[in-house]
Amino acid sequence: MPLTLAFLVFFVLPFLGGLFLSFTEFTTVEDASFVGIGNYVKAFSTDSGFINALIFTVKFTVVSVISVNVLAFLLALLLTKPLKGVNFFRTVFFMPNLIGGIVLGYIWNVIINGVLSYFGVDITFSADYGFWGLVILMNWQMIGYMMIIYIAGLQSVDRGLIEAAHIDGASHMKALFHVTIPSLMPSVTICTFLTLTNSFKLFDQNLALTGGAPGRETSMLALDIYDTFYGRIGWQGVGQAKAVVFFVIVATVALLQLYLTRSKEVEV
């Protein structure tokens, strides 16, 4: 009961308030006038940048979900082998995750611009630089975290099963793909869920690394919503409408992904 109350007050009410605001024109949340679905029409009009941001975000998410998970898994495999200094390396790889996004964004901005300056350009020169810069940044930050989850998963895989597979004549590769990975599916579920939603909702890193440059070409959804809300007078409602659409997209994608990977999990 108290939990329901807290849920109502701190989640459901603000959410409904936000939903209501997306159908209004307002300056501050106190005085709003109803405009129907006008905000949604504007949000999807060509010059609002929302569609571009959506395409860019989807591309970014696909690339980084795959790269983060593959690399994190390989690192986890490596760091569950009996090597010297394993704990030290685990800590080192996990560290970037503890640094705030804005700081990371600025650090990488300096690093990437430093490298690109040898070619006489900088990160604002082309949207591709911004895109790959964001991918590198995302990998650098998320790999350590995902690696820890995979390590935990790997350590709980039943050694007996793998040994049994080897006795049955399975190669290392076969044992990996047919025994280890299937019993790791719960870790895969949680890791893809985290990387997927985090990539979709990326904001700080985007703001600090490219700020959307060149033009608005590297603006992701969250940054586009922020710019719409604060950058244009009278567009606050449109920003709100975009935020609602954003919520629907993130929720749908995340639920779909959970359903798909869950169905691949096996009971041992």
Added chain:
Amino acid sequence: MRKLSILLAIALLFSLLTGCCQRDGGGNVQETVRFLNFKPESASVYEEIAREYEKETGKKLIVETAAANTYESTLTAKMATREAPAIFQINGPRGYANWKAYCKDLSQSRIRDIVTEDSLLLRTDEGVFGIPYVVEGYGIIYNDEIMRKFFALPDKKTDISSADEINSFDKLKEVVEEMTQRKKDLGIEGVFASTSLKPGEDWRWQTHLMNIPVHYEFEKNDIDLATDEVSDFNFEYAENYKKIFDLYLNNSVTEPKMLGAKIVGDSMAEFALGKCAMVQNGNWGYSQIKEVGGNKVNAEDVKMMPIYMGIDDEDMGLCIGTEGYLAVNKKMDEATQKAAEDFLYWLFSSETGKRYVTEGLGFITPFNTFSEEETPDDPLAKEVVSWMNKEGVDTVPWDFTIFPSQIFKNNFGSNLLQYAQGTKKWATVKDETVKDWKSESGR
């Protein structure tokens, strides 16, 4: 466990409720005026002012400051809370359009009566809604020491023999280009400081420099700036803008392709360290020049000239105006509104207040309560005042307050960067700017 969670939930609710009630119970507490300050660099001075004000009048003032570039978002957030500011800043007609519902008509206030020129007020047919509080000017800041060094070169080709003689774009170009050829002799890395074009750091070009073609176009076509007519802009002086912008790019400390990483602070540091001779900026930039460690510029050598771009050069003065208007929040109760107006009047008319304004904040003010001597003591502020009073030149007003939106400015800024990097043609920049102006004006 269950008991604990009940307890926690009740505690949470309770703290919310007490938050709401505090105000109703506080009838005996005197009115507190909240002021949301726009200038982060002045935050500490305002705090001193608040202390002094309380000591002198016994009234309480709370000054809060928005971080750089976040004023609108901070204001939007604060307005919806119980701690809404009684005094806030709007940046001209566009800002007024957004905050209409909150701006009190100040035409009957005492502070309105001490403004020297009515044209400076933020007015509509219905009343006066914003009080200008600081007049600022910008142009091309130059280091006269380097200029003198150049003019003293025995084998210089140009006939011009002092920076004062530069009074048109052609003369500026002649001098700048020869200085670039001789930069080794002058000990500089470029004539102009970097054209900072990093997103968020490009306001000197997308707002300030753009002000000039916009002003002259609207003036030529007799556009009434208070009407809807301003939503048509054709960038007729695009070629003039290109001329001066090219001059900045080609005679700069930094390669054009590298400008996307430069910030305003870099440019001001280059100027302060004597790596360049000129930088486009305003009188507020002097504090930045002064603070740079290893500063090589003498205060008496810091001068300013108008940004000539070949439109109306002989009559041109500095760009002088204001984009800061103070407004009083009409959604506050009567007593707080009154207290807010009292504070503003005190700040700009009492001896103590005026001293803080000229010495602490360093403002050139548009109020008749300030005498000739009560102007700030930095060289650029003096340049602005002397250009303001100069015979035979017209100051260019700050018409950029009618630019359609922040998005317009950001788009123009990123187009300028792409032009500088060579990935966009000037004709495209021009077309997109005209189109953006229209669409951002709601056409």
